[in-house]
Each structure stands twice: as C-alpha cells, then as structure tokens.
Amino acid sequence: MDKFNNRETIEKSSFLSTFIDQNDNGKKKLSIRAKRWIVIISIHLTFFLSFYIDIQMLEGTMNGSRFLGFHLIDVYVTMQVYLASYHMPINMVIGTVTIILVYLLIGGRTYCSWVCPYGLLSEIAEKINNILVKKKIIKKREFDNRVRHIFWLMFLVLSFTSGYLVFETFNVVGILSRFIAYGWSIALVWVLAVLLIEILYSRRAWCKYICPIGTTYGYIGVVSATRIQWNNNCDHCMVCHDVCFENHVLELTKAKYAKQVEEKGIKTAYIKSGDCTLCGRCIDVCHQDALKFDFRLKGLV
Ligand code: SF4
Ligand code: SF4
Structure with missing residues (x-):
C-alpha cells in the first residue's frame, strides 16, 4: 500500500496490499x-x-x-x-x-x-x-x-x-x-x-x-480511554471515509468541520462516537498522517 502516491480506497487497493504499509521514504512495514x-x-x-x-x-x-x-x-x-x-x-x-x-x-x-x-x-x-x-x-x-x-x-x-x-x-x-x-x-x-x-x-x-x-x-x-485522534494536517480527501464501514464517525475530517475548528484555533480532536471500532484502517490509508491512536489517560501513567 503506497498511500503517499495513491489514494488507497477499497476499490483501488488489492486486498493483500492493505497488509503492508509504506512510509514516505518507501520503507515497508506491517x-x-x-x-x-x-x-x-x-x-x-x-x-x-x-x-x-x-x-x-x-x-x-x-x-x-x-x-x-x-x-x-x-x-x-x-x-x-x-x-x-x-x-x-x-x-x-x-x-x-x-x-x-x-x-x-x-x-x-x-x-x-x-x-x-x-x-x-x-x-x-x-x-x-x-x-x-x-x-x-x-x-x-x-x-x-x-x-x-x-x-x-x-x-x-x-x-x-x-x-x-x-x-x-x-x-x-x-x-x-x-x-x-x-x-x-x-x-x-x-x-x-x-x-x-x-x-x-x-x-x-x-x-x-x-x-x-x-x-x-x-x-x-x-x-x-483509547480513541482515534485527528489533527489539522487533514486535507479532507475522504479516503478514510471510503475504507471505514462506520464512516459517520469521521465527520471531523470534513472540510466544514475543519473550518469551524480553525476558527476556534483547535489543532487536534478526538473521534467521540462509540461506533468507531478502532480498526486503524483510516490511519493506514491517511497520506497526511492526520489520524492516530491516542490513550487519553496517558498523563496518569
Ligand atoms: S484524515 Fe487523512 S484520509 Fe481522512 S480526510 Fe483527512 S487527510 Fe484524508
Ligand atoms: S478506526 Fe476504523 S472504525 Fe474507527 S474511524 Fe478509523 S476506519 Fe473507522
């Protein structure tokens, strides 16, 4: 999967390619x-x-x-x-x-x-x-x-x-x-x-x-405590929406949301919905590194 050069939607990616991720230097990892x-x-x-x-x-x-x-x-x-x-x-x-x-x-x-x-x-x-x-x-x-x-x-x-x-x-x-x-x-x-x-x-x-x-x-x-965290590197390409079968939880990746958070000076936000399965498919395909797992209690440990 080469998300930096392709839009890795379900349609465009072969199933097997989704098991290997490639970073922007071309280095491959699971x-x-x-x-x-x-x-x-x-x-x-x-x-x-x-x-x-x-x-x-x-x-x-x-x-x-x-x-x-x-x-x-x-x-x-x-x-x-x-x-x-x-x-x-x-x-x-x-x-x-x-x-x-x-x-x-x-x-x-x-x-x-x-x-x-x-x-x-x-x-x-x-x-x-x-x-x-x-x-x-x-x-x-x-x-x-x-x-x-x-x-x-x-x-x-x-x-x-x-x-x-x-x-x-x-x-x-x-x-x-x-x-x-x-x-x-x-x-x-x-x-x-x-x-x-x-x-x-x-x-x-x-x-x-x-x-x-x-x-x-x-x-x-x-x-x-564990959530997907979004950041404002997002360019609203909607590839994460394509791969997520519960994509209503990804409202915060839409341009209209980003506009609101920009006005408030917010740089990061969490997916709040319990419908998110934390499968990480959105993280796998995001070419802007705008999504990641986050443990909200990390300050306590
Ligand atoms: S989070 Fe990533 S994949 Fe989703 S819309 Fe933003 S840039 Fe695209
Ligand atoms: S982790 Fe999975 S279920 Fe949650 S938003 Fe990303 S793709 Fe959708």
Missing part, C-alpha cells in the same frame, strides 16, 4: 490491519490449542472463557443470562466486570476489530462486496445503523420473556468461536448465510446493523 489479523488469529489459535493440546491458557469461547485462570464473560451474554434466569453467579459478575474494565481502557468496539473472529471474515466479504458493486453486479445498499439499538433491545426482551438466550441461536461470533475451539457444527451454515448477505446485499451488514455484542461494546466505547 499495516495496522496486518497487526490486527495477527492478534485475532493468535487469540483464536490459543482457544484452539487450549482445548486440543490442553495448554490451558485461554479456555472456553468468546461468550465466556478463562484466561490463565481469570474469568472473562461477554457483557451481552451476562445481560441475557440475568434476564432469562434472574440469576448471576459470582464468577459471572467478576468476569463481566473484568471485561468492562478492559474495554473501558482499550476502546469499546476494539472487540469488533481486534478480537472478534467474524470481523476478520467480514473484512474479506467487504472486499468482495466492493468488487461486485464496482462491476455493477450488485447495488450499493446502506441503511440507518440506529436499527442495531432495536435489535439490542429486542434480543434482551426475548431473553426476559422466553427464559432462553434467543440471540445465541443466531450469534455468528459464538458459533464461530465454538467451531474454532471444539469443531464443526451445522450452525456454521448460518455464518455462511450471513457472510453471503454481506457479500451480495449490504457491506458489513451484521456488524453495522445487527450485532448486539458490538452495540454493547459501542456503549462502553462512548467513555473509553
């Missing part, structure tokens, strides 16, 4: 996308090896696990369990609080980009969807992403009224995670169906419009 993929694959390889060769480092699945003996429980799973059973074992409380604290520090939807195994498949589907749109085989379809708050509430209400974790039947993240840790199941057909919807119908549809797990981490992300 892109943030490559680093994310290494993190995701390492996490799920550890789940796999913990079960198959019993290394006992990371046991369980994405819904609930133990890392070196510490309980980790997904927040949305805990909410569903409580609403379905009115019961919350102490280990679940400890595991959930641990996860909330971790994501308050590293960024809420960091889960979506740096941990979730479905997110990785969805990135491949996104590229295929883009090729099909470019060739005019399918149309580009976008919807109001606020629909995900309705899904979030709906699945909680269903847990409460039915006494079952209804969402877990459809949860592609849980299905994939169980597949990685324990082996095949027929439920993988559903994962394939969702991927096909993302390829043939709407870009990143599950993550953008449906997944209540991502929505929950988005709520945490509103107050989390």
